[in-house]
Amino acid sequence: MVFIEQEEGRIKDVSFELLTKAGELASELKERVSAFVMGEGISSLTEEIASYGADVVYIAEDPELKHYRTLPYFHAAKQVIREENPQIVLFGATLIGRDLAPHVASYFYTGLTADCTELQIGEEKMLYQIRPAFGGNIRATIVTPDYAPQMATVREGVMKMGAPKKGRKAEVKKVKIKIPAEAAALTQVLHHERKEKTINLKGAEIIVAGGMGLGSAEGFAMVKELAKVLGAEVGATRAAIDAGWTEADRQIGQTGTTVRPKLYFAVGISGAIQHRAGMEESFKIVAVNTDPEAPIFDIADYKIVGDYKTVLPELIAAYKKLQK
Amino acid sequence: MEYRIVVLVKQVPDTHNISGDVMKEDGTINRSVLPAIFNPEDLNALEMALEIKDRAPKTKITAMTMGPPSAAEILRQCLYRGVDDVYLLSDIKFAGSDTWATAYTLGAAIKKLVPDVNLIFAGRQAIDGDTAQVGPQVAEKSGVNQVTYVEEVLKLEPDALIVKRLIEGGIEEAKVALPALLTVMDTANRPRPPEVRRMMKYKNAVSRLDFDKVLKTHLEYKDEKALESAMKKKKLLIPVVCADELEVDLRKLGLFGSPTKVKKIENVVLKKEETIELTPDSQGAEKLISDLRRAKILG
Known part of the structure; x- marks a missing residue:
């Protein structure tokens, strides 16, 4: 399962990179690829998500999910993960992914490996989560043998993005999420300011x-x-x-x-x-x-x-x- | 206004100053050559807590760390800068904890030792793992609001803070209801230096795990018991908390309780098969450009 990160209706590249990787892992495991996306007014995104390889797309729409806030997103993620019960959950190692994934992993009592540079299926169908450690001087292979789901975050630009297949279909599941009013009220976004990026290192040849x-x-x-x-x-x-x-x-x-x-x-x-x-x-x-x-x-x-x-x-x- | 604050701090090997002899021949790390330091962003977290205390002087700050006996040093550093009290969570049962088990232990300790906490501060991440996971996981374990990448506290209210935080490509202002855990960026502030007066007072603060060292050089104390009561009297005893004192499931602690396991560690050796050396003149430059054009890399 891949967490699809979107802002103002635009999906982050890292989410497509993860869908591509998830496709490889799923075919080795003979499993399906699911994706979940949250926000407000985002129902048009499911086709694009399907075109990068998702077989099932969970979509949660709610005014409370307009701006990212940890607890409302956590409640939605918790509900979707319970419903799909995936073996693996992947997040982009973005500011949002690195905020949400640990909260989710803590709740489910499972492992989470940050900033993986490689993901492979290893012995006993375990997910090998490979990451640099100790200031990059060593490469560690981390596994989560006895806990589920196996979770990892991956930095943007590290995995290759596959070509989208137009017209590829996925099962779309609309999720009616229940965000406790209390959790929704905890953080109020007062002001939100984003500058258009003028520097494009990732896209440079x-x-x-x-x-x-x-x-x-x-x-x-x-x-x-x-x-x-x-x-x-x-x-x-x-x-x-x-x-x-x-x-x-x-x-x-x-x-x-x-x-x-x-x-x-x-x-x-x-x-x-x-x-x-x-x-x-x-x-x-x-x-x-x-x-x-x-x-x-x-x-x-x-x-x-x-x-x-x-x-x-x-x-x-x-x-x-x-x-x- | 007053707040009850816990600051989570960590002692880390200084991975930003790695020299050649850190890696041993067999590819393992020679930890002994790396100096142990106060995790840089935890100092920013401490500073943010101290600034709140400056503005709301009745605030009480507790610094807490989980680590080996030597981690008492960073607690002394916290005392030099103005925290009210400190705790060292140290027990062989905590050894080998991943971020889940660490957060579980810290969460249990906060609940037991500072039950009236309403603000928890942590650095965004520690430089030895760079995971940024323990903060959010302590928020989940403690059942409090979570706000990461905080740059500034703009306003204090009795039950909320208004903060400025980093978002992808920009900034956000948010009103954060308490209790809450905040993780702090290195760009948030410039940590204050130790206060000389407090340093003179607390440089001798010691935990019972270091009593044997103190007894070797201070003959005036008859035994550990005498030392302990003397330190307590002078308010220089750093309390050590072990697993048995916390309400925890022992199976969820340390290496055993950690969901992640290290399968393999490899030394990173990067070597290109073939490197073409060019002369630093026009001949070399022209060879490079024509090679790259032939490979259709340059237009």
Whole structure:
């Protein structure tokens, strides 16, 4: 079962990624994929959910579910999970998923593994929940052997999203939820403000990212320049953001965005495990660093040992020359 | 106005400053080389509680941690900054707890030790696991309202708080009825430093689990009993709470009571099969660009 996260009628990518993964797991287990979606005025979403592989879609509509609040959503989720009694429940590791899933797992006395990067069916048909731990230095496989359902959250962009099949049908179950008036009154949303995102790291085919090796904001400007020439998005390590060289939304890594572009330039990035966790799935990685021993080179397809101040202008010149 | 606050804190290995010798040859972690620190966001949670006490001085704050005897250090840190009392939940029966068993234990402890609590604070997440699960699970176990990612407390009311919290791509203001559990972001505030006067007073605060160490260097105490009564008198005794003192089902504690189990741990070794090294000049740059264009990666 997949929790489908929607806001103002738009479904999050991570929900489709999870439906795709759930399809693989379900076919191995010879089970069906169910999904549940909550909100207000969202009945038109069921077709889209079905097209990504759900066999059954539970839909809970109620004015109390308009804005996300833990307890009303928890009561709805509890009711749907009871009705479907799934073996596995998956949530996106979004702000909402990471708020709701632990509350649900606590209630059902079951396990929950946060931020999984891989899910597999293992021995005895158990769900192997694989996640980085200890600052990314180890990979742990977690199981929930004697408790049900097995629950996990998965970060956005980590699983692949399959292609939707138009016209694919699912059984739609409208759920009449009972939210205790008391629970609904506990939190009142007074004001809700969302800015349109202008930075799209996840959708970028090419990313040029900079780290502390750039030394200054002026150095970081050269990364922006290369990105502009290549039509790429600009990314950064946490340290470069903490230094104030670019916006926080550009952070790539364990505590930032996970990306898998076709081409990733790592400039002045040493390759700390926390950063690599967010970009190592990139198709081709080009690393530029003065230190020939920098760990980033271990995962690079192209290694350039040298000063970015000379390398980046050479790259821009070469690109312009060969474009003609 | 006054509130009864519990702040949940955790001592963690400093995973943000991992150096080369942390990983042993066999791929296991050498915990002894990692310094143990106060989980950073728990300090933000503590600060938010202290700011409420600044505004509503009759408020009482209890800091609580579950951990080994050494975790008493972060309770001392809480005392230096201004909490009223502390509890160390320490028992071999708690060892190996996952987030469910941890929340179960903390929930039982809050109920028993601070039954009149109306505000529970926790950091958003701990840097050793980054799960962000214990806070919400304590809210469920305690049957209280849950509000995560809090950035600011805008207004205090007798039975509610108005808070600013983070949502995806924006912020939200919400009125939160009490009792409630709030998890706090690192961006919420700048934690205050220890107060020198309180530090002088509480640096000798000790739990009975460390009595043997104290007795070795302080000959004035005849035995553990004498030390205990002296510490109690000076209000320097950090109370230790073990499983038997809580109303808990022993089968739900520690490793045994944890629904999740670790199946396998692997060291992360990332290595590309083939790395092409290029010269840092125009020749290298042109080879790279033409390679990438041939592979249709660059237009």
